[in-house]
Amino acid sequence: MYLFVVRRLLMSIPTLIIVAVMIFCLVRALPGDAAIMMLGGNIDDEATLEMMRQQLGLDQPLPVQFVAWLRELFSGNLGISVLTGQPVGALLLDRFSVTATVVLLAMASALIVSVPLGLLAAHRHNSRTDYAIVVLTILKLSMPSFWVGLMLLVLFGAILGWLPTVGFVSLSQDFGLGVTYLILPVTSLALSEIAVMTRMMRAGSLEVMNRDYITHARAKGLPERQVLWRHVFPNAFAPTLTMVGIAMAGLLAGAAVTETVFTLPGLGKLLVDSIYGRDYPVLQGALLFIALIYVVTNLLIDIAYTFFDPKVRLT
Amino acid sequence: MSELETGSATDLLAIENLEISFGPLAVVKGVNLTVKPGEVLAIVGESGSGKSMIGRSILGLLPAPGRVTAGRIGFGEHEITAPSSPDELRLLRGRSIGLIFQEPLSSLNPTMRIGEQMFEAMRLHTDLSEAQIRERAIDMLRQVRLDRPEALLNRYPHEFSGGMRQRIMIASVMMLQPKLLIADEPTTALDAVVQREVLDIMQDVARANETAVILISHDLAVVARYADRIAVMEQGVLVESGPTRGVLSQPQHAYTRKLLSAAQLGAPSPIEGSSGKPLLQVENLSVDFSEKTMFGLFGRKVHHAVRDVSLKIAPGEFVGLVGESGSGKSTIGRAICDLAPMVSGRVIFDGQELDRLSRSEEQTQRRRIRVVFQDPFSSLNPRMRIGRIIREGLRHDRSATRSERQRAVEEMLEAVGLTAEMADRFPHALSGGQRQRVAIARALIAKPDLIIADEPVSALDVTVQAQILALFKRLQADYGFACLFISHDLHIVEQLCARLYVLHKGRLMEEAPTPVLFAEPRHPYTRRLLSASPRLEQGKDGLQLAETELADNEGDTVDYFDALRADEPYRLVETDAGHRVAVRGYAEIAP
Numbered sequence: 001m002y003l004f005v006v007r008r009l010l011m012s013i014p015t016l017i018i019v020a021v022m023i024f025c026l027v028r029a030l031p032g033d034a035a036i037m038m039l040g041g042n043i044d045d046e047a048t049l050e051m052m053r054q055q056l057g058l059d060q061p062l063p064v065q066f067v068a069w070l071r072e073l074f075s076g077n078l079g080i081s082v083l084t085g086q087p088v089g090a091l092l093l094d095r096f097s098v099t100a101t102v103v104l105l106a107m108a109s110a111l112i113v114s115v116p117l118g119l120l121a122a123h124r125h126n127s128r129t130d131y132a133i134v135v136l137t138i139l140k141l142s143m144p145s146f147w148v149g150l151m152l153l154v155l156f157g158a159i160l161g162w163l164p165t166v167g168f169v170s171l172s173q174d175f176g177l178g179v180t181y182l183i184l185p186v187t188s189l190a191l192s193e194i195a196v197m198t199r200m201m202r203a204g205s206l207e208v209m210n211r212d213y214i215t216h217a218r219a220k221g222l223p224e225r226q227v228l229w230r231h232v233f234p235n236a237f238a239p240t241l242t243m244v245g246i247a248m249a250g251l252l253a254g255a256a257v258t259e260t261v262f263t264l265p266g267l268g269k270l271l272v273d274s275i276y277g278r279d280y281p282v283l284q285g286a287l288l289f290i291a292l293i294y295v296v297t298n299l300l301i302d303i304a305y306t307f308f309d310p311k312v313r314l315t
Numbered sequence: 316m317s318e319l320e321t322g323s324a325t326d327l328l329a330i331e332n333l334e335i336s337f338g339p340l341a342v343v344k345g346v347n348l349t350v351k352p353g354e355v356l357a358i359v360g361e362s363g364s365g366k367s368m369i370g371r372s373i374l375g376l377l378p379a380p381g382r383v384t385a386g387r388i389g390f391g392e393h394e395i396t397a398p399s400s401p402d403e404l405r406l407l408r409g410r411s412i413g414l415i416f417q418e419p420l421s422s423l424n425p426t427m428r429i430g431e432q433m434f435e436a437m438r439l440h441t442d443l444s445e446a447q448i449r450e451r452a453i454d455m456l457r458q459v460r461l462d463r464p465e466a467l468l469n470r471y472p473h474e475f476s477g478g479m480r481q482r483i484m485i486a487s488v489m490m491l492q493p494k495l496l497i498a499d500e501p502t503t504a505l506d507a508v509v510q511r512e513v514l515d516i517m518q519d520v521a522r523a524n525e526t527a528v529i530l531i532s533h534d535l536a537v538v539a540r541y542a543d544r545i546a547v548m549e550q551g552v553l554v555e556s557g558p559t560r561g562v563l564s565q566p567q568h569a570y571t572r573k574l575l576s577a578a579q580l581g582a583p584s585p586i587e588g589s590s591g592k593p594l595l596q597v598e599n600l601s602v603d604f605s606e607k608t609m610f611g612l613f614g615r616k617v618h619h620a621v622r623d624v625s626l627k628i629a630p631g632e633f634v635g636l637v638g639e640s641g642s643g644k645s646t647i648g649r650a651i652c653d654l655a656p657m658v659s660g661r662v663i664f665d666g667q668e669l670d671r672l673s674r675s676e677e678q679t680q681r682r683r684i685r686v687v688f689q690d691p692f693s694s695l696n697p698r699m700r701i702g703r704i705i706r707e708g709l710r711h712d713r714s715a716t717r718s719e720r721q722r723a724v725e726e727m728l729e730a731v732g733l734t735a736e737m738a739d740r741f742p743h744a745l746s747g748g749q750r751q752r753v754a755i756a757r758a759l760i761a762k763p764d765l766i767i768a769d770e771p772v773s774a775l776d777v778t779v780q781a782q783i784l785a786l787f788k789r790l791q792a793d794y795g796f797a798c799l800f801i802s803h804d805l806h807i808v809e810q811l812c813a814r815l816y817v818l819h820k821g822r823l824m825e826e827a828p829t830p831v832l833f834a835e836p837r838h839p840y841t842r843r844l845l846s847a848s849p850r851l852e853q854g855k856d857g858l859q860l861a862e863t864e865l866a867d868n869e870g871d872t873v874d875y876f877d878a879l880r881a882d883e884p885y886r887l888v889e890t891d892a893g894h895r896v897a898v899r900g901y902a903e904i905a906p
Contacts (some may be wrong), residue, residue: 047628055739125379134559210378211421212416212417212418212421212422213421213422213423213424215371215376215378215414215416216414216416216422216423216484218374218408219374219408219409219413219414220409221405221406221409221436221439222409222436222439223405226435229433230427231424234424234426235424235425235426241805309425309426310425310426310471311425311471
């Protein structure tokens with residue numbers, strides 16, 4: 001297992017280098033000039049502009065720029081934000097911690113709710129409970145998540161006034177206050193995931209429940225609760241887990257819509273801002289970081305898989 | 316019904332006037348059955364006869380939406396159809412009534428260790444300590460003749476073969492010492508040698524615990540050996556029941572007689588080919604499957620699926636390839652069609668070595684070979700209509716017009732005993748036997764010279780098996796193709812094949828004309844295969860179970876090759892014309 005992790009991480013290095021090349025090329029292909037943006041837009045003075053370009057290294061040929069960037073990258077230096085002057089590495093970590101808090105909390109609560117709900121729906125297949133669960137999840141799936149977010153804001157923030165509507169306070173700064181800022185974005189994200197995951201879990205469980213080994217478990221005289229949790233759940237959870245992995249990587253890489261709706265200073269918002277601001281160092285760093293998130297999340301999911309499927313060997 | 320069964324005080328199980336329905340459809344109608352303590356009752360019938368549903372209803376575990384709509388099931392003091400509390404029934408399960416399924420590959424939970432699966436029911440039903448439970452489990456695994464049971468407990472189901480899983484299953488069910496064991500087609504998925512072994516073990520363990528057994532099966536010949544009484548089901552109705560000997564020798568009901576005659580398969584009628592140049596020659600074929608170990612950096616684990624096999628088929632000849640599962644018989648068939656990678660060897664078809672031909676010539680030759688697979692449920696694309704499935708066999712032929720193809724499809728459908736209207740249906744609307752007819756039509760439409768039939772009747776009911784075999788025979792007379800008939804069942808290949816090859820662990824053990832192989836089998840493995848397949852035979856007082864008890868072979872001191880010791884020197888020697896046997900090293904056989 002240890003060897004497996006090391007090997008997978010080593011294998012991800014070529015992936016990341018290819019991603020780096022693509023990112024670099026794409027970013028340079030963006031229309032607009034970083035130097036102009038730096039100087040505040042309308043600049044006629046060629047000399048100042050030229051000086052700015054020199055300062056940013058933009059006057060060098062592209063391959064030279066790329067090599068310079070890579071060299072800095074390997075020494076752990078992602079550069080300085082053109083817009084704010086902060087080091088990119090620190091900026092990314094700072095923003096990522098916000099996204100990660102929201103996403104991990106949302107995912108955890110979604111799992112806690114949807115796994116039992118999916119099992120219950122399958123257990124009571126074709127009953128009123130099952131129909132209610134199916135209808136509710138479809139209803140939620142057909143609502144855009146930003147709209148649900150906005151409605152939550154309107155109801156709990158504006159009308160009831162129970163929760164703050166704008167901004168973010170870090171948990172380490174003020175835990176109690178921080179939690180109040182987290183509730184709405186976490187709920188909004190979790191609701192979408194619950195809808196998808198409950199349906200996956202229900203479908204997976206229904207399939208497993210037709211298997212002989214479930215009838216065999218019942219024929220042993222096991223109580224239904226034990227049949228569901230010990231026999232149905234581990235077998236039905238694998239497909240849901242795959243989906244959790246994909247969704248998790250996607251969200252960690254920036255839940256841009258949710259972050260915009262709730263004005264959270266997360267990774268997604270940083271990415272969007274850096275695109276508008278032609279903030280090349282931040283944009284490059286953020287994209288590379290996102291690639292890394294995908295690599296790591298997939299690795300974790302593969303490891304988690306072995307707990308649910310003994311046939312999967314990590315080699 | 317031959318005799319009216321009435322419940323008595325000594326009955327362990329009493330089923331009275333049982334009716335089971337799925338919605339408006341009754342699948343079991345007015346069935347009466349009793350089982351006495353320690354007795355073995357066989358319920359026999361084709362798929363869809365309702366026999367499995369009776370087994371499930373005794374446990375109160377009918378699949379939804381099935382329900383008992385009339386009648387009663389009494390088990391000892393308990394009313395299964397009207398339990399006093401929901402837990403009454405649940406506590407009977409496992410402890411008093413055990414259940415073993417047909418498919419050992421799917422009846423153990425793949426995500427749970429064997430030990431855990433055995434322990435959990437014990438924890439529920441007994442007050443034994445963990446250590447005692449463990450000891451009982453180990454003892455039980457020993458009783459079903461598994462080696463090193465301590466080590467097995469920590470392993471997962473996928474690490475075992477089908478036969479071993481079924482033994483584990485028996486151990487885990489019998490560990491609770493139930494009074495009644497319901498075995499629903501317990502060995503149908505296993506091949507003859509393993510089937511015999513598993514049933515013997517089940518019988519021994521049941522006898523040791525004085526457990527009554529309900530053995531549900533479609534194969535009369537298999538259950539006849541073990542059952543005290545036989546009950547025959549047809550479309551939900553119990554048509555006949557009585558002591559085994561009586562049912563076999565004096566069947567009362569027409570359906571029983573039909574089942575019995577299907578189980579006998581009739582006299583063999585081998586299909587000889589024409590002499591002269593062979594149609595297919597396989598020379599020294601070997602196929603390896605390799606498994607990467609340790610990231611593929613430190614070599615591979617190689618599994619020799621087929622080793623050094625040579626065989627030939629004459630034009631129009633039916634040749635049988637027999638062996639247990641894992642013997643490599645299907646792999647040979649696949650290698651001939653270029654579906655499995657050959658490591659060495661040559662396939663010569665109609666005088667031409669296929670691998671040496673140019674690509675287009677090779678394709679032309681290969682089109683003359685067609686395949687019929689075992690499982691007609693997965694070999695037909697469920698989203699294609701029957702007509703299109705059969706027409707695909709003609710895809711290579713650009714010259715045929717649309718209407719010509721259509722006519723060919725209709726002709727073919729009629730040739731295999733279906734009707735032309737079926738072309739518009741989808742596979743799911745057909746029965747297993749009908750689907751296999753479609754698969755045969757698809758193979759035959761291009762008028763091939765060779766058909767490779769990979770267990771073409773193993774997935775079918777006994778009565779249907781006989782029909783499909785008869786169909787093969789009739790079609791061969793009409794179209795004149797040769798066939799490599801792959802099967803694990805010696806009695807099936809005996810029906811049609813002129814010559815047989817016996818395969819064990821990838822190597823040929825014996826090759827002989829069919830009558831010779833049955834009359835004078837030489838190799839110990841062939842003898843074991845023969846004695847493991849029971850059949851019914853016409854005796855002096857009606858039908859009886861024919862056990863091919865072979866005469867002791869103690870006089871035979873030949874040093875035969877043992878496939879379990881694979882790396883020893885191996886050689887095939889000819890004893891008679893066309894009869895060759897595998898021996899070790901340079902051992903000789905006096906003709």
